Amino acid sequence: MAKVLILEDNLELALYWQRLLEAQNHGVQCCDTVAAALTLTEKMQPDLVIVDMLIKSGDTPLPQGGLTLVGKLKLLGTSCPPLLGVSGMKRSNYLKSTALEVAEKMGLDLALYKPISEEQLLKAVSYLLTLKPVPN
Numbered sequence: 653m654a655k656v657l658i659l660e661d662n663l664e665l666a667l668y669w670q671r672l673l674e675a676q677n678h679g680v681q682c683c684d685t686v687a688a689a690l691t692l693t694e695k696m697q698p699d700l701v702i703v704d705m706l707i708k709s710g711d712t713p714l715p716q717g718g719l720t721l722v723g724k725l726k727l728l729g730t731s732c733p734p735l736l737g738v739s740g741m742k743r744s745n746y747l748k749s750t751a752l753e754v755a756e757k758m759g760l761d762l763a764l765y766k767p768i769s770e771e772q773l774l775k776a777v778s779y780l781l782t783l784k785p786v787p788n
Contacts (some may be wrong), residue, residue, distance in 0.1 A: 653677045654698075655698045656679065656681075656700045658670065658701075659686070659701070661706075678777070700733055702738060704739065706751060718737060719754060734784055736777070737762070
């Protein structure tokens with residue numbers, strides 16, 4: 653059983669992913685702010701962190717989003733758990749690079765664009781957990 657932390661501002665989606673991962677016998681905690689994610693990371697020492705790149709409060713993007721969390725967790729060095737970045741924002745004529753592309757350059761382990769199927773999420777989680785063996 654792995655400990656998974658989910659930073660996601662869409663509560664319905666976060667709870668859906670939580671149920672899906674708990675059905676695979678993982679322990680899951682969800683939060684919707686970077687501050688809460690950092691507190692939970694210290695407290696639970698997750699084996700994997702799923703990071704939404706754009707965190708909003710209502711319709712307003714918060715300045716401290718997924719990139720902030722990726723940067724702070726990467727400062728942990730070898731103690732940093734594998735990071736799965738997720739985002740609904742794709743490259744366009746107006747958006748030359750996405751937060752996921754920036755996060756990959758910062759050391760994000762895997763990036764997925766929303767919508768994410770159950771199969772995609774489970775495969776990604778399974779793969780990333782092989783990067784850092786989960787203690788029994």
